[in-house]
Amino acid sequence: MANLRLQLKDYRLTLAEILYHLPDHPGVLQSYVWQDLDLAPEYPVLRRFLEFWQRNLDGRLHSVVLATNRLITPAEFRFAEASFALH
Numbered sequence: 549m550a551n552l553r554l555q556l557k558d559y560r561l562t563l564a565e566i567l568y569h570l571p572d573h574p575g576v577l578q579s580y581v582w583q584d585l586d587l588a589p590e591y592p593v594l595r596r597f598l599e600f601w602q603r604n605l606d607g608r609l610h611s612v613v614l615a616t617n618r619l620i621t622p623a624e625f626r627f628a629e630a631s632f633a634l635h
Contacts, residue, residue, distance in 0.1 A: 571606035
């Protein structure tokens with residue numbers, strides 16, 4: 549029920565692919581996928597997660613790629629261009 553309330557407040561499903569340097573092998577990149585409901589375009593939940601990462605984890609961040617989509621949207625209608633009757 550809490551997720552529905554967030555979605556009604558325009559929170560969107562957000563997916564982030566985080567590339568980071570391995571602590572033992574800095575020349576090697578590792579991928580981590582993060583997903584949560586977040587508020588675009590500021591992304592406060594993702595920012596808090598990345599700040600936590602930088603403070604507490606050893607792997608230095610390389611890049612973050614975002615994808616986001618609304619889960620609750622207005623209904624979309626398409627009207628038929630032709631109508632055929634079969635007997």
